[in-house]
Amino acid sequence: MSKHIVLLPGDGIGPEVMAEAVKVIKALELDITFEEKLVGGAAIDATGSPLPADTLEACKHADACLLACVGGPKWAGAAYDKRPEAGLLGLRKEMDLYANLRPAIVFDALIDASTLKPEIVRGLDILIVRELTGGVYFGQPRGITDIGNGERRGVNTQVYTTSEIRRVAAKAFELARARGGKVCSVEKSNVMESGLLWREEVTKLHAEQYTDVQLSHMYADNCAMQLLRTPSQFDVIVTDNLFGDILSDEAAMLTGSLGMLPSASLGAGRASLYEPVHGSAPDIAGQNKANPLAMILSLAMAMRYSLGAPEAADRIESAVKKTLADGVRTADIGPNPVSTAAMGDAVVARL
Ligand code: NAD
Numbered sequence: 001m002s003k004h005i006v007l008l009p010g011d012g013i014g015p016e017v018m019a020e021a022v023k024v025i026k027a028l029e030l031d032i033t034f035e036e037k038l039v040g041g042a043a044i045d046a047t048g049s050p051l052p053a054d055t056l057e058a059c060k061h062a063d064a065c066l067l068a069c070v071g072g073p074k075w076a077g078a079a080y081d082k083r084p085e086a087g088l089l090g091l092r093k094e095m096d097l098y099a100n101l102r103p104a105i106v107f108d109a110l111i112d113a114s115t116l117k118p119e120i121v122r123g124l125d126i127l128i129v130r131e132l133t134g135g136v137y138f139g140q141p142r143g144i145t146d147i148g149n150g151e152r153r154g155v156n157t158q159v160y161t162t163s164e165i166r167r168v169a170a171k172a173f174e175l176a177r178a179r180g181g182k183v184c185s186v187e188k189s190n191v192m193e194s195g196l197l198w199r200e201e202v203t204k205l206h207a208e209q210y211t212d213v214q215l216s217h218m219y220a221d222n223c224a225m226q227l228l229r230t231p232s233q234f235d236v237i238v239t240d241n242l243f244g245d246i247l248s249d250e251a252a253m254l255t256g257s258l259g260m261l262p263s264a265s266l267g268a269g270r271a272s273l274y275e276p277v278h279g280s281a282p283d284i285a286g287q288n289k290a291n292p293l294a295m296i297l298s299l300a301m302a303m304r305y306s307l308g309a310p311e312a313a314d315r316i317e318s319a320v321k322k323t324l325a326d327g328v329r330t331a332d333i334g335p336n337p338v339s340t341a342a343m344g345d346a347v348v349a350r351l
């Protein structure tokens with residue numbers, strides 16, 4: 001059955017890296033159609049809104065959405081709801097994308113890019129599943145109040161419900177089934193009630209439906225330490241919004257290079273958004289220098305998780321590995337760099 005992708009190039013290096021993903025889509029010769037829509041600063045300039053209604057509508061009906069990046073100094077002074085980032089946050093919210101997937105994979109050819117010793121990170125392949133729409137970033141009450149005598153009080157509320165925990169844990173268990181078969185659930189149940197509920201609900205769901213997956217539990221502070229000590233002990237890590245924010249960035253840096261990191265955000269049904277972890281890199285925008293591999297690897301994730309084409313995902317990932325093994329580098333990952341377009345061509349040549 002034909003699949004449809006919405007492409008959101010966004011700002012800065014976005015259009016440059018997206019063009020390389022488009023080359024890959026075309027080279028795969030699958031039954032996939034695609035259309036481009038505006039988001040972020042580009043959408044503000046054209047329509048006044050960072051998330052125009054027709055973009056949101058198209059994204060809601062697509063089999064997968066592929067976003068490059070948004071933002072830049074041009075829009076930095078605007079009100080929060082008129083900034084490019086509001087387009088991205090709006091998409092996540094409107095599509096109820098509650099599970100954020102951040103793989104941390106170390107490619108053999110780039111093992112020296114990590115600040116950790118090669119023997120610690122060799123062959124690393126971790127997937128962090130972060131709850132994205134609940135927890136302390138959204139909990140009420142929140143705010144800063146004046147409590148007199150020159151004192152102020154800042155409040156945020158960490159809050160989770162059974163269904164919020166179960167749906168993200170279910171995603172983690174299902175992903176683990178297709179990978180190494182292990183889930184580590186991470187919270188602070190020793191000091192937080194929301195963490196205790198998290199642990200209880202994950203344990204219950206596991207016993208009900210996922211006993212074929214190996215489940216372990218870990219406190220978030222220990223997990224932060226274990227990620228640096230023996231990262232290879234992990235397969236899938238599932239955790240809340242706040243701990244996931246921090247631990248996924250930590251895991252990302254085990255790989256050593258921002259231009260290589262894809263991500264996915266999944267909701268119910270077909271709702272999905274695939275995007276590189278990096279931003280719009282205004283310092284190198286328009287110079288044909290950006291590394292398109294995070295964008296291309298995000299496309300591979302879309303093939304695997306939303307477009308029913310896992311063999312296409314394997315082909316893309318193998319082509320990227322081969323490109324790196326052959327010594328092709330953009331400026332962020334090595335000497336004698338090639339351009340963005342040449343990196344995309346090199347991947348296509350190896351598909
Ligand atoms: P950034 O990720 O854009 O850039 C950080 C550094 O990494 C820069 O030196 C940049 O040149 C480099 N870099 C990033 N991606 C690269 C790539 N593909 N190839 C080579 N080098 C790359 O982060 P920043 O500078 O903090 O933010 C710039 C803008 O991007 C801001 O407006 C920020 O709000 C936005 N941003 C957007 C997203 C997103 O769209 N998801 C994420 C982070 C930041």
